[in-house]
Amino acid sequence: MKQQKECAYCGYVCKKEDMYLIGDEYYCLDCVGICDNCGSIELYGDLTIVNYGRDDQRYVCSDCLNTDSFFQCRSCDEYYTSNSYWGSYLGSPICEHCSENYEVCEQCDNVFPAGELEYCSRTDEYLCIDCIRDADCSIENIVNEYSYKPSPVFFGDSNVNCFLGIELEVDNEGDTYNPDRVYEAAEYLNDNYGDKLYLKRDSSLSRGFEIVSHPCTPEYH
Template identity: 45%
Template sequence: MSNLIKCKLCGSLHKTEEMYEVNPNTDAEFYACDTCIHNREIFRCSDCSNYYTLDYYWGNYDGSPICTHCEIRYFVCEHCGGVFPDTEINYDEDADANFCSDCMEERQMNLDELIQDYYYKPDPIFYGESDENAYLGVELEVDNTDGNYDNKLIYRAAETLSDDYSSQLYLKHDGSLSRGFEIVSHPCTLDYHYNQLGWQEVMETCTNGTLRSHDTSTCGLHVHLSRNFFGDSQEIQDLHISKLIILVSKFYDSHLLKFSRRKPSELRWCENPAIVCENNDTEHTIVDKMKQFKSKGRYMAVNLENQNTIEFRLFKGTLNFNTFIASLQLVMEISRYAICTELKDIPTTSWGDIFMHTKFTELKNYLKEKELI
């Protein structure tokens, strides 16, 4: 009879041949059952095919994870920040740098003049008037991963965006994208995004340039909200942001994932914060939980690593204006609710308490379309 091994994650017993080895050849090696191996905290390295916990995650190549043991066979493109095997990296003597094939081609078409490096971060310019510091910065990823890729059309789209919207927007490379770029806005009020920035024309330009967002596996819509919106002091900000994280955790699986349009395979970029408000929690203990959550890194539904903003990473990318605006409106609605609601009332808050009576037309219509109200 085969020996039985206990799954470290759930404690169930299984035959040896039915178990999966996790973190092999490390001090943290253990076995997991077939159910637990698909936990989002475990990934399978696309190079060596071994299973690892996120402690051994190094990066991803073409959307597939690479472990720290296999990183020696991969390089980071010094232009887009993407990870590539050594067979797909080109060394540029003039720049004394390694570039992936796409970036080398883009450099030859002068896309560098239009699309900034991944680490580019200009001083923010604020658009619109807001007494409550309700400024939203948007990162909309667009890409092209199918057979109709046309580098010239993409170049023209980037050129149009750079020429016509250079005051409010800028373009950046992102290593998670195959052939596209990230459209980043300066901080704007919701009204400015809606009425003045010109997002509908921006989205049309992208579509005409063979770029996509929703119908890809690579694109997200990230929304930054000013920390100052949550209060004048660090103490007040921490409390309100903690309540927000609890609400996001509470409705992550039941409502927010459906709203986000993301597939299960895309959730590693926006994990559930999983913070719960217990009956004996106080403002102090809740803030402590929030600070511990911050150490989990930026690939969470709400990223707290930025100094001046919190980043909502939930949403899948979109070139549909109404869906785009509804996503920004959801950020404002749930954030305002967190600010205006006492901590003691957060555990009993329902989804309907937050959104049933929203006055945002696009948000209300989208929630009805998704059968979320």
Template identity: 35%
Template sequence: MPHPYLSTNPPCVVCRRSDTSTRHQVDDELDQLVCDNCVGDLPECERCHATVLTLITVADERQLCRTCTSAWVVCVSCRGLTEPHVRTDTGDSVCSRCAAVFFDLCLTCSRYSASSRYVSGGSRACTRCAAIYDSCPACGTLLRAGRGCDPCARRNRVWNYSYKPDPIFHGDGPLYLGLELEVIVPDYQYDDCVRAATDHLGDLGYLKQDSSIHPLGFEVVTHPMSYRHAIERFPWRLLGVLEELGCETDRTVGLHVHASRDGFDSPAHIYRWLKLLYRNESAVTTLARRRSRYAPFDRAARVKARDTAKGPQHALGLARYQAINPYPRKTLELRVFASSLDVQCVQAALAFTAASIDYTRGLRVADVRAGAWEWSAFAAWVTTQPDCQPLAAEMEDLACAC
């Protein structure tokens, strides 16, 4: 609408020209006047549809005006503006996107928590509400009144894909690795395979359902382990037992390794690690023994590596199923490997994850300029590390040792 109070035409705030055309008020401010020629080019708020000079990109990536966001607050996770309706157990506000991806809903207080605990029966409790529960004397799982501990009572079972118990850390950190090994299991031996796997794993891991495994199978999931603990204490004999029972692996099933973010020195260290893998896609996929649509080297993720190294909240909008999944709150998930029941292959996947992190830990600009990001430099370094023997042997067998 034309501005009702001014009989003369001040300069348009967009083109800065004074002419006889009608002036339009925008941004709810009397001094923000725009001429007829410019008003049609101004953006529109996606919520109230008002024409304004500038819009604000909020947490869910909508473009809104200042009026619509005047009472909004900053999301504690992504730092974007959000309505103050979704609260966390710390009293902060979180946007709906971050709440869905990085937080768990506490069943007791109905607030979202970034550090929730598993409650026997399948619910979650925030750190504050966890204090009202009893704990299992054997494993520490939180117990609801009148209920037993399902992890202890149901050891010989395959849990739902969403099952996420409290982590039990094995070995010395700060770098911990979590193994996820997908296995194809024959129907006629399924119960025997489940029993064998759970008996061998003990408190080191558990089994989960995975609908991507065809025709039937389960995923062997370990609790966080140091690399040394994994090599020395994982029940490697289990792989041969499963094979004897008729289990198989192929390129349709994967081996994923989670690496704890606390095992990196800094976001810059994570960035150097991402760069090493992205720059050597061909060699990494050779070592991984597959290319998979569930673990592609995503171009968008490569471009945003510097941002996503700062934390999972900076990865919103990227694909989850890619070579390196950045979304877990406390880990980075390396998804490239084909699954295997061969001990050397599985140990090499763990060794590559740990070795590539250690290799990039001390890289400096001068090292990079001297070729440190080249696969040949990394491969030569691997041969000097006694702990990397499974990786060195696998690289030699797959002809990617140089």
């Protein structure tokens, strides 16, 4: 009579010769699988599905899973073979499929979550916060703090010492608010009239800036 054994996992009794021995326990065929990478026999629970739902879906043991051949996507949590690796964010990998949730800074090539990059009109690129700062296209580089007060430069000739400076507050409120337009306006004024006027923040303006001219004669204005 053939020797019968009980599966150590599910309790099913079957012929010993049809069972797998792992360690010193016998398991039935339904409870074990083979690592498609190294061929070792493992309990199904110890195998991980890699490339789930694809033609090249496979079961991989935990030893193989911890090698460079496989990775777990930080976005969908699925495991993939390294040929589906797209990039990494904060040191953890992203699969090709999830790459649509991320964007690459056009200057430093680092990966950021979609929507985090900002358009830089100076370089015509989408950049991360650090590169925006380096590219000098942050509005903070053009619009000064409220306390900014450069020494006055006088424009025009006046024999009665009549010089005037103006302060003009501009704001871009409500639905039409567009940070790129505010930046463009600030950049235009700064590039073309930077010697005659300067821009600064004003607490009464949430999204605009104040244009302040250096003192000029009324004629010069």
